[in-house]
Amino acid sequence: MTDVLAVRYGDDWIHGINFKEKQLTTSPTSPTVCPTNFILHYAVHGPKNKWSHHSVTMSHTDPRQVASWVKTIRNYLMGKKILLFVNPFGGKKKGLKIWEKDVQPLMTIAGIETKMLVTERVNHIRDILLSTDLTDFHAVVCIGGDGTLAEVINGLVLRTSRDRQIDPNNPEANLPTPRLPIGVIPSGSTDTVAYSLHGTTDVQTAAIHIIFGDSAGLDISSVHNDHTLLRLYASMLSYGYLGDVIRDSEKFRWMGPQRYDYSGFKKILGNKGYEGEIQLLSDPCHPATSTRCTKNCTRCLQHMHNSNSEKEISRWMTVRGKFFMVNGANLACGCARSPMGFSPHCHIGDGCVDVILVRHTSLFNNIRMLLRLSSKQKTLDKCNTWFVYELILSVCLPQYDLPFVEVYRAREFTFRALPTMHMHSDREINNRYMSSNLSVWNCDGESTLPTSEHIHETSSGTSSRPDMFLLMASSRSICSPISFKGLIDDTFGL
Ligand SMILES: Nc1ncnc2c1ncn2[C@@H]1O[C@H](COP(=O)(O)OP(=O)(O)OP(=O)(O)O)[C@@H](O)[C@H]1O
Numbered sequence: 001m002t003d004v005l006a007v008r009y010g011d012d013w014i015h016g017i018n019f020k021e022k023q024l025t026t027s028p029t030s031p032t033v034c035p036t037n038f039i040l041h042y043a044v045h046g047p048k049n050k051w052s053h054h055s056v057t058m059s060h061t062d063p064r065q066v067a068s069w070v071k072t073i074r075n076y077l078m079g080k081k082i083l084l085f086v087n088p089f090g091g092k093k094k095g096l097k098i099w100e101k102d103v104q105p106l107m108t109i110a111g112i113e114t115k116m117l118v119t120e121r122v123n124h125i126r127d128i129l130l131s132t133d134l135t136d137f138h139a140v141v142c143i144g145g146d147g148t149l150a151e152v153i154n155g156l157v158l159r160t161s162r163d164r165q166i167d168p169n170n171p172e173a174n175l176p177t178p179r180l181p182i183g184v185i186p187s188g189s190t191d192t193v194a195y196s197l198h199g200t201t202d203v204q205t206a207a208i209h210i211i212f213g214d215s216a217g218l219d220i221s222s223v224h225n226d227h228t229l230l231r232l233y234a235s236m237l238s239y240g241y242l243g244d245v246i247r248d249s250e251k252f253r254w255m256g257p258q259r260y261d262y263s264g265f266k267k268i269l270g271n272k273g274y275e276g277e278i279q280l281l282s283d284p285c286h287p288a289t290s291t292r293c294t295k296n297c298t299r300c301l302q303h304m305h306n307s308n309s310e311k312e313i314s315r316w317m318t319v320r321g322k323f324f325m326v327n328g329a330n331l332a333c334g335c336a337r338s339p340m341g342f343s344p345h346c347h348i349g350d351g352c353v354d355v356i357l358v359r360h361t362s363l364f365n366n367i368r369m370l371l372r373l374s375s376k377q378k379t380l381d382k383c384n385t386w387f388v389y390e391l392i393l394s395v396c397l398p399q400y401d402l403p404f405v406e407v408y409r410a411r412e413f414t415f416r417a418l419p420t421m422h423m424h425s426d427r428e429i430n431n432r433y434m435s436s437n438l439s440v441w442n443c444d445g446e447s448t449l450p451t452s453e454h455i456h457e458t459s460s461g462t463s464s465r466p467d468m469f470l471l472m473a474s475s476r477s478i479c480s481p482i483s484f485k486g487l488i489d490d491t492f493g494l
Pocket residue numbers: 087088089090091092119120121122123124144145146147148149151187188189190191192444445446
């Protein structure tokens with residue numbers, strides 16, 4: 001029963017069912033009064049974490065028996081109404097096609113009432129969520145990438161904060177968990193959150209998880225600058241190289257996801273490193289010795305029940321230097337080309353963020369990383385759009401033993417960009433800050449945060465705190481190690 005999507009009387013016609021299926025549903029008597037068969041729609045868990053929709057027609061000579069079965073199953077499947085946003089702009093611009101071809105038919109079969117809205121601009125979702133009456137809805141879903149999902153999260157949390165009269169700009173305030181669960185159907189360029197939640201970026205799988213209505217707690221980090229909430233993020237906040245890539249690649253959006261390859265290559269060659277200071281509230285559990293986050297993960301469950309006591313054993317520490325990039329990961333940040341993810345041991349609901357600091361190295365080292373990447377790409381088929389994540393993975397996979405990679409698990413961290421000092425001659429150091437080599441923030445794959453220049457001018461730095469609350473996201477096969485390794489799925493009976 002847990003894998004059932006819908007049940008229909010055999011002679012009922014619903015939009016989206018093909019004619020062949022309709023022909024199967026013959027009933028000798030009036031369909032409304034005496035149905036002698038019914039169609040059961042269900043999902044099957046296949047290889048690589050994918051779920052697919054199937055149906056079977058069942059018959060019985062006694063119409064009362066058929067009616068009783070249908071009634072029992074319908075009692076189990078509660079009707080839902082969802083608010084669904086489609087971003088027609090992200091990824092390969094296939095959002096609307098995915099809605100029409102894959103999502104709408106499944107929602108119709110499952111009897112889910114869907115109010116669909118097509119986004120027209122940046123922050124459109126947030127504005128709608130702030131102004132719409134959400135009382136009748138059971139969930140908010142988006143068809144889009146990580147940036148689209150981030151808009152849903154930001155909009156819903158701001159709306160809930162306003163409804164509960166909580167000031168989101170207060171860094172000490174506990175931001176509220178929205179009443180409505182959030183679902184994501186991937187149609188972006190990287191789709192790390194969808195991949196981390198479902199173990200695949202398959203569209204039908206995501207839609208089926210939403211119909212199932214399962215949910216899981218997900219850490220969301222808030223980013224504050226002084227007393228202003230800048231943004232909430234679900235997957236990763238990154239400064240330096242990935243900031244440069246996101247800023248540059250936006251100019252080449254017409255290339256589709258391949259823009260990341262192009263900008264990634266340009267920016268690795270030009271990277272001169274960024275001076276900065278990170279202060280972090282370090283958790284005693286180091287990522288290198290941590291367990292992997294699995295379904296019913298003990299660490300995440302413990303945090304959910306006892307978050308305050310953990311904070312007492314954390315301690316503040318400071319790291320300074322010149323960095324290639326500075327990252328705060330909320331999730332493993334896996335994607336189709338990097339199944340293990342950027343931060344493989346990151347837990348999705350433990351109230352911590354994995355801080356991954358990559359020190360500035362030589363151009364030679366950067367090129368070496370590129371070559372390593374290139375040789376990987378040779379084995380890939382036509383899709384080579386995962387440059388950035390492949391690149392990071394090539395840096396971090398031998399993870400914690402590379403001399404220029406440092407990893408910490410933090411409950412909170414602040415970052416302050418420092419200006420770069422310039423030498424005028426071999427002997428003389430000019431103490432004036434001639435120019436600042438500053439990057440921008442890459443927040444869930446978007447450069448929506450104020451530039452670091454602004455952050456620097458206010459000389460406050462920016463802070464990120466992941467333990468604000470847990471957000472629910474539609475997922476069934478969440479965070480199984482199987483999901484990330486892409487092995488045989490049935491082992492865990494997910
Ligand atoms: N109609 C629109 N025109 C222009 N921009 C839009 C429109 N609708 C949404 N957006 C913006 O598009 C941005 C990018 O969308 P999205 O994140 O879904 O795609 P992506 O960047 O290609 O994928 P990913 O984040 O997974 O790499 C979002 O920040 C969103 O605000």
